[in-house]
Amino acid sequence: FRQEGIELRYEPGEEILPPISGDPERLKQVFCNVLDNAAKHGGAGRRIDASLTREGTNQVVRVRDYGPGVPAAELPYVKQKFYKGSSKARGSGIGLAVCDEIVRLHGGTFDIANAEGGGAVVTICIPEKE
Structure with missing residues (x-):
């Protein structure tokens, strides 16, 4: 990110x-894909x-960018395989679908929304060990 002039700010939780x-390896794939997006x-x-x-019994990772966000009409479709919408960015349109599937297989949820003030935010919730 430094080479591309992108600042990555990480805020660990308090505990x-x-x-x-x-x-x-699959979880690493999710986080790399989300950061790349x-x-x-x-x-x-x-x-x-x-x-x-930590939120309840889940660990929650949020990744937010400060770009234009996702057009509201496209938000319901961004996790579908091969969906690229109006984006001209490189890629096949399969990454978010794979991320969603990996997180679901771990018993979690994978959500994409527009952030307040602009940009997009991805929220990944994964249950803790029992």
């Missing part, structure tokens, strides 16, 4: 969180915010 059950679609914002918190 040390317990491990989650899962496939580390934020960089691709962040526009002139040139900044990505990432955070990790």
Whole structure:
């Protein structure tokens, strides 16, 4: 990100969180894809915010960019395979569908929304080990 002039701000939660059950390689794939999308679609914002918190029995990762966001009419479709909408960015349109599937297989949720004040925010909730 530094080479591309993008500032990545990470805010860890206030507590040390317990491990989650899962496939580390698949989860890494999710986080890399989400960060790559934020960089691709962040526009002139040139900044990505990432955070990790505990909400109930879930660990929640949020990644926000400061680009134009997702057109409201396209939001319901962005997790469908091969959907690229009006985006001219590189890619096949399959990444978010794969992320959604990986997170669901881990018992979690994967949501995309427009952030207040502009940009998009991805929220990944994964249950903690029991």
